[in-house]
Amino acid sequence: MAAFSVPPVEVLLSKRVQEMVLHGEEPLGPYICRSGKDVGENEDIMSTSPVPIIDLNRLCSSKISDKEREEELEKLRSALSSWGCFQGIGHGISASFLDKIRQVSKEFFKQPIEEKNKYAKTVIDFKVMELTLFRNTVSPLIGLIVSSSMCSLKIEDSIISGHKCQYHSDWAFQLHKLISEYFAYSFNVDSIIERPEKMKMVTEITSKAMAKSLNLEENCFLEQFGKQAQLAARFNYYSPCQRPDLVLGLKPHADGTGYTIILQDDVGLQVLKDGKWYPKDPTALLVLMGDQMEIMSNGIFNSPVHRVLSNLKKDRVSVAMFYTPEVGKEIGPEDGLVNGDKAKIYKRVKDYAETHWKFYQRGMRALHTAHV
Ligand SMILES: O=C(O)CCC(=O)C(=O)O
Numbered sequence: 001m002a003a004f005s006v007p008p009v010e011v012l013l014s015k016r017v018q019e020m021v022l023h024g025e026e027p028l029g030p031y032i033c034r035s036g037k038d039v040g041e042n043e044d045i046m047s048t049s050p051v052p053i054i055d056l057n058r059l060c061s062s063k064i065s066d067k068e069r070e071e072e073l074e075k076l077r078s079a080l081s082s083w084g085c086f087q088g089i090g091h092g093i094s095a096s097f098l099d100k101i102r103q104v105s106k107e108f109f110k111q112p113i114e115e116k117n118k119y120a121k122t123v124i125d126f127k128v129m130e131l132t133l134f135r136n137t138v139s140p141l142i143g144l145i146v147s148s149s150m151c152s153l154k155i156e157d158s159i160i161s162g163h164k165c166q167y168h169s170d171w172a173f174q175l176h177k178l179i180s181e182y183f184a185y186s187f188n189v190d191s192i193i194e195r196p197e198k199m200k201m202v203t204e205i206t207s208k209a210m211a212k213s214l215n216l217e218e219n220c221f222l223e224q225f226g227k228q229a230q231l232a233a234r235f236n237y238y239s240p241c242q243r244p245d246l247v248l249g250l251k252p253h254a255d256g257t258g259y260t261i262i263l264q265d266d267v268g269l270q271v272l273k274d275g276k277w278y279p280k281d282p283t284a285l286l287v288l289m290g291d292q293m294e295i296m297s298n299g300i301f302n303s304p305v306h307r308v309l310s311n312l313k314k315d316r317v318s319v320a321m322f323y324t325p326e327v328g329k330e331i332g333p334e335d336g337l338v339n340g341d342k343a344k345i346y347k348r349v350k351d352y353a354e355t356h357w358k359f360y361q362r363g364m365r366a367l368h369t370a371h372v
């Protein structure tokens with residue numbers, strides 16, 4: 001495998017693509033492992049993902065022996081402290097249902113822009129929805145509109161002008177386009193019922209297992225998230241890009257969530273570990289720690305930097321489920337993790353996602369604001 005050369009995270013996160021292009025630097029150029037094929041053919045970067053696999057069924061099923069459960073819990077603790085994420089299997093969500101989500105997402109993004117604009121939401125609308133829908137953890141189906149035609153047009157513009165390169169998702173954020181009801185109405189009734197229930201199960205199993213893996217009371221993280229914890233979905237569309245060497249799908253960032261569950265239909269997502277970028281298996285559900293889990297675990301779990309590459313030939317959809325503590329609820333390191341000789345690394349924080357968002361827009365991480 002070719003050698004990687006990756007700048008430190010602070011450098012990566014402090015530079016915007018625009019600046020890099022102005023200074024003649026390539027966002028991807030030195031950071032990816034080239035396999036001799038087109039840079040856009042990202043699937044060739046690495047064929048098998050080394051991101052740890054965790055069987056959620058082994059963490060919770062009564063049919064599993066204590067020994068097997070202990071082994072899986074240990075794997076989970078190790079995965080979350082080294083990688084900050086895992087590929088989840090045994091989650092009980094049928095493959096056909098996951099395919100359906102991918103398919104409906106793609107269908108939506110194929111609609112003409114006028115159609116998609118009907119579901120557009122401004123950031124203000126988004127906030128209102130957050131307070132109304134999200135508080136009850138019903139089935140808040142929120143998506144970004146990233147029009148394929150407008151997105152590639154914008155990218156063409158950017159490349160022609162040579163210094164206005166955009167990240168697709170930043171571009172989307174700048175336009176403040178969000179959708180919601182479309183997806184709710186697109187799924188048939190069974191699906192609407194199935195999805196939030198199953199996702200809730202994934203969050204419950206994961207939160208309990210994370211606590212047990214640290215020898216804590218199993219409900220402690222669920223309690224920190226609160227009864228009104230938010231589970232929001234964002235549908236992302238990444239159009240093919242003629243210059244994947246210049247344009248990232250999504251810039252390197254860490255999530256401000258408690259944790260995030262990502263479903264994708266194709267390669268592109270990469271996680272940074274020890275200075276190297278690693279892909280995940282496109283079909284697996286990725287459970288990725290956000291900054292708030294790093295805080296609650298007093299730094300034992302790691303909220304990893306990740307990014308999405310552009311692809312020369314293929315488009316890509318992903319659905320990110322953001323699981324975040326209840327609005328206005330204070331969270332902090334679990335007491336059991338700061339006793340005795342274990343120093344407290346993080347302070348208690350409230351509405352951290354908002355702080356994270358402010359820094360994210362400037363291409364920075366916010367975790368230092370929570371350091372003791
Ligand atoms: O599109 C993806 O696979 C990742 C999305 C992501 O990292 C995010 O929305 O925070």
Ligand SMILES: [Fe+2]
Pocket residue numbers: 253254255260306
């Ligand atoms: Fe993310």
